[in-house]
Amino acid sequence: MSTGTGTRAAAGTTRAEASDAELTELRTAVRDFLSSRADEAAVRAAVDSERGYDDKVWAQIAAELGLPALALPTAYGGDGYGVVELSVVIGEMGRVLLPSPFFSTVVLAATAIVASGDAGAAERLLPGIAAGATTATLTVPNRAGSWEPATGTLGVHVTGSGSGAEVVLEGTAPLVVEGGTADVVLIVADSPAGPTLYEVDMTTAGVARTTLRGLDLTRRIARMDFRDVPARLVGEPGGAAPVVARVLDVATTALAAEQVGGARACLETATAYAKERMQFGRPIGSFQAVKHKCADMLARVQVADAAATEAARAVDGVPGSPDPGVATAVAHAVCSEAFMAVAAENIQVHGGIGFTWEHPAHLYYRRAKASQLLFGGPAVYYERLLRRAGVRPLRTA
């Protein structure tokens, strides 16, 4: 993706921007790759593997396609593209439910590092992430399950009065995305200066991590217990809030693209089945009850696609795009709801076969519900949307 690209100044940096034709080319390249390396059998094999994803596929994604570098800053080994391009990649991964540390590493951790403005951390970590050599994740261990980095709600804190560059962490992060395998964990912990972002090198620190039994079989979640774990400051003491806010905007937008990819796969599967499945001597798709289900699914997917696309453009500051605060919150809500509804209806269109373990419909249903709840769920995202749109927050909140 280095040919004939334009550049645009956004947020004080120069961002590379792919043309429509290049976006299509990128989509095709990722789709072709995934169709040969991550078909259903490969996904199921990865699910049953120890790490939960295929190391070789991850290495190829980095070495052959260069995807982890795509949206990272050029100064740290990246290609300098934005969320629009990242969304295309994530959408394709969502389509096949690729088990991969891509989301946790590139979307969560790398975005946090860049947003922290910490040049040292960027220097240390981003080149490895760009090259696919380092996997990472980010956790905001809010005990209420949201990703709000509020003092007093975090399950992990700095011991004693430590507020310098090197601190010691104590506590539990209950739900860390790909936390069982990440090389580096970025964590928001309470410190005397307020919620602060820290980096924990998992290759040296003795953190106890337990991969949990998950609803979503294609994305692993782990618990991390920190007992006197050395950690390094990222960004400013007490500076986690704006970093997390930026991560949430980018991550919910990328997740929206992933949800649209998954929803579209469900729509296509359901439609194909409705055309071939014969009952009462005719394809079930000729019955209006089934036909209208499919039309409803299509409508939801189209609306969700538009929401995800506009949000990505808004985050990248594309001229004429809507307010990013509102657009990202809209996309998170609409795409979460759409994927869940479409994944559920996909099973109904399939009938009994859709309820079997062998059929992939449940893998999408699991992913849909887990991703809907990943950043707090409807209770959180609808209130965030109202706040972003200028409605006074609940006094009790």
Next chain:
Amino acid sequence: MPSEPDDSGMDQFVAEARAFLDANATRRAHISDEVVWGEGEDRITYFSTDPPEVEAAKVAAAKAWQKVRYDSDFGWITGPPEFGGRSLSSLHDLVYDSLEAEYDVPDTGVLSLIGLGMIGPTILAHGTEELKRRYLPAMYAGDVIACQLFSEPGAGSDLAGLTTRAVRDGDGWLLEGQKVWTSVAQHAAIGLALCRTDPDKPKHKGITAFVVDMSAPGVDIRPLRQMTGGAEFNEVFLTDVRVPDDHRLGPVDGGWGVALTTLMNERASVGGEGAGAAGRAVALPFLTELLRANGRLEDAAARRRLAELYADQAATEYLNHQALRRFRAGQQPGPESSVSKLMYAQNLTRGAHLAAEIVGPRLVADTGEWGTFAWTELLLATPALRILGGTEEIMKNILAERVLGLPKEPSIDTKSPFRELRRSGRAEA
């Protein structure tokens, strides 16, 4: 809407349009998004409820403004020059519309929604030179309002099941039957009528289209009072109405192709949600004030419904952005407009019912309190949105069959003579 930099001719067009509008209209004062609760007209209208004299004045103003546009070459931007058009693209049309929206000009919907938007292109595509010369310039100059005589009591979603007859009578035709749900018929000089000319052919193949003079003897236009209490639509009874053969549109028994042209030009209500009193009433700022005024801004259940509605409204707006962007990039239109229509109707309906819940018993009878009973008007209008311009069920069939490629209903008979379908009762099915 900014002009596209890749189109050098567009810049000149924009400058010309801007100069025309500056010379002939005043710019709208900036309309603040801020809602001042309790102030302004206490009406939430969707369908017009104007008394006849007010409506007549609005129609006259619409015709006058269309004349001004036409005289300055903005009356039919996409039309051919020989009939008063200027042969520019649909994009120019859109650009002009968005520029004009910045000015305070009369609403020309009475002319444009049916006549200029649907009937004009149909006459252009299927009419004889004589018909085109006779009607197109007059229509786009604002002199002739046209209506669409398609739906019948027995032919709604199944339009091809229509039974209004046209029989040969010397060098012309005699029309007999009833049309229904006819918008703007009371103002129209002409109507495009679909009639059964051969009941022995299959139902799609025995229909002919005619341009009917609405003032001809035997044309009886009666207002159709709808459930809101107003009468936006009409019933049109045709009793031995004589139509000369030169007013036939397209070949005898070739009317279904003519109808398809009209229906393809039915402009989807893209962007419609933002417009009008109803759109503003169900938008977030007004509904938020409604909650606040009723002490419900701390009610988690009400907030949730508000947020869910707002998410879908915003996403529908994004869908329209996306459609417009694709259109400007010269891509084929996708299913966006059909989806947009479904969403628009659903969102407006949800908004009305949310408001009703917040207002509570004060919606049941008019207590005189501002912002309460006024919601009844919208509440009573919303069922129509899921019917008009293609019922929700038909829209879903279209999405499923044309976009997803699902098989058609096997029971639809396109081969038997129409007369036999009627006898077996299947014409009404």
